[in-house]
Amino acid sequence: MKMWQGRFKKEADSSVNDFNSSISFDSRMYREDITGSMAHAEMLGKCGIIEKKESDAIIRELKNILDDIEKGNLSFSPDAEDIHMFVEQVLTERIGDTGKRLHTARSRNDQVALDIRMYIKNRIKDISKSTVNLLEIIWNKASENTDTVMPGYTHLQRAQPITFAHHLLAYAFMFSRDLERLWQTYDRCNVMPLGSGAIAGTTYPIDRLFVAEKLGFDSVTLNSIDGVSDRDFVLELSGNLTLLMMHLSRFSEEMILWCSGEFAFVELDDAFSTGSSIMPQKKNPDIAELVRGKTGRIYGNNTTLLTMMKSLPLAYNKDMQEDKEAIFDSIDNTIMCVDMFAKMLDTSTVQKDNMRRAAGKGFINATDCADYLVKKGLPFRTAYKIVGQLVAYCIDNNKTLETLTMEEYKNASEIFADDIYDSINLENCVSGRDIIGGPGKTSAKKQLDAVKSVIDKYKNI
Numbered sequence: 190m191k192m193w194q195g196r197f198k199k200e201a202d203s204s205v206n207d208f209n210s211s212i213s214f215d216s217r218m219y220r221e222d223i224t225g226s227m228a229h230a231e232m233l234g235k236c237g238i239i240e241k242k243e244s245d246a247i248i249r250e251l252k253n254i255l256d257d258i259e260k261g262n263l264s265f266s267p268d269a270e271d272i273h274m275f276v277e278q279v280l281t282e283r284i285g286d287t288g289k290r291l292h293t294a295r296s297r298n299d300q301v302a303l304d305i306r307m308y309i310k311n312r313i314k315d316i317s318k319s320t321v322n323l324l325e326i327i328w329n330k331a332s333e334n335t336d337t338v339m340p341g342y343t344h345l346q347r348a349q350p351i352t353f354a355h356h357l358l359a360y361a362f363m364f365s366r367d368l369e370r371l372w373q374t375y376d377r378c379n380v381m382p383l384g385s386g387a388i389a390g391t392t393y394p395i396d397r398l399f400v401a402e403k404l405g406f407d408s409v410t411l412n413s414i415d416g417v418s419d420r421d422f423v424l425e426l427s428g429n430l431t432l433l434m435m436h437l438s439r440f441s442e443e444m445i446l447w448c449s450g451e452f453a454f455v456e457l458d459d460a461f462s463t464g465s466s467i468m469p470q471k472k473n474p475d476i477a478e479l480v481r482g483k484t485g486r487i488y489g490n491n492t493t494l495l496t497m498m499k500s501l502p503l504a505y506n507k508d509m510q511e512d513k514e515a516i517f518d519s520i521d522n523t524i525m526c527v528d529m530f531a532k533m534l535d536t537s538t539v540q541k542d543n544m545r546r547a548a549g550k551g552f553i554n555a556t557d558c559a560d561y562l563v564k565k566g567l568p569f570r571t572a573y574k575i576v577g578q579l580v581a582y583c584i585d586n587n588k589t590l591e592t593l594t595m596e597e598y599k600n601a602s603e604i605f606a607d608d609i610y611d612s613i614n615l616e617n618c619v620s621g622r623d624i625i626g627g628p629g630k631t632s633a634k635k636q637l638d639a640v641k642s643v644i645d646k647y648k649n650i
């Protein structure tokens with residue numbers, strides 16, 4: 190028998206319940222739902238809306254229900270319409286009429302808005318924890334590789350010399366911003382909607398600030414329609430996760446490339462790679478590939494949510510029940526991906542010699558060679574052309590800028606002198622780029638410090 194049965198002459202068709210029910214997925218919010226109800230019941234008692242002893246009885250039994258669920262002594266009934274109805278039903282079965290007083294001055298519309306906000310606040314902490322852990326692993330790898338010279342790429346073509354630390358720190362800054370975005374979203378979730386009722390609040394003298402404080406919210410929503418109508422905070426989190434996964438998918442793609450025989454910059458640990466069913470020699474980067482693949486599903490969930498909310502008239506519409514599976518899936522999969530990727534990265538080995546060897550090919554010091562001429566007085570465009578011709582000469586004669594003789598240099602320009610060899614030495618090229626933001630040593634230290642302070646800020650939050 191449905192709780193809203195009074196108005197109806199017939200029971201809902203069983204297929205309607207199956208179609209309508211969200212208990213199979215929203216039951217995961219049971220803790221938020223029950224603690225939310227406990228705060229609501231306490232407030233009702235405190236404000237004299239229900240008797241204190243009834244409020245106490247409700248709270249006591251809600252606590253028992255929570256314990257029973259956690260101990261596995263109470264399982265969710267698939268017949269229940271949702272977690273909110275389920276808890277209220279069990280409560281009423283157990284304490285009779287007193288249980289029926291819980292829903293005074295409340296609607297499922299503001300109840301569900303409360304539950305999702307509480308749930309998202311909790312899960313942001315989990316995502317943050319995983320992201321901080323990933324950042325720490327990147328930080329450690331970066332600090333071990335501030336001298337590891339590698340080619341920097343543009344268009345996936347060798348471009349200029351950098352260090353592996355510099356490359357890793359680029360990701361560290363991306364994930365740092367992802368963390369900041371997560372906590373900004375947390376702040377906007379931290380507004381308590383209960384008291385909005387179905388749409389127009391309530392005539393009972395409720396104390397919303399008391400409930401907010403009990404449940405750890407900073408403030409309360411100021412418009413009852415807004416309080417029950419919007420899911421922008423769900424979308425914000427979903428959007429944050431698309432960005433985080435976008436970053437992780439790029440890192441994954443690079444790991445996949447780097448552990449190919451063609452690059453051989455990184456070797457994955459056996460425990461974090463997989464074999465082939467037919468090719469005995471294979472060692473595959475499945476984890477990184479799955480992270481790359483799952484990014485698509487996080488984008489898909491985001492589109493689901495945006496489309497679900499598009500053009501919905503105010504206030505609550507049942508469409509909004511569809512927010513849960515999408516955001517739950519994004520949260521679960523993002524955490525899984527970040528954690529797996531972190532372990533894979535942590536256990537991988539950097540092939541420093543191969544990176545250095547690759548840096549020695551591809552003329553990545555050509556810009557430095559041109560800059561040498563500029564520093565001796567030539568206009569940059571003129572220097573650029575001379576070095577372009579030198580590179581062409583090297584390609585034709587199977588040489589590098591390092592192996593050209595002084596005579597060959599002089600043929601290209603009289604300005605070249607013996608100090609050119611120092612100027613195009615890759616280690617010097619990297620250490621010379623020590624401006625703020627560059628791959629040089631002082632800059633690397635500054636970057637490591639900056640990332641460390643992000644880690645410290647969010648580590649024990």
Ligand code: ARG
Pocket residue numbers: 211215270271297298301507509510511
């Ligand atoms: N299961 C619903 C949801 O997830 C709860 C709110 C239902 N409210 C209502 N009036 N039908 O959105």
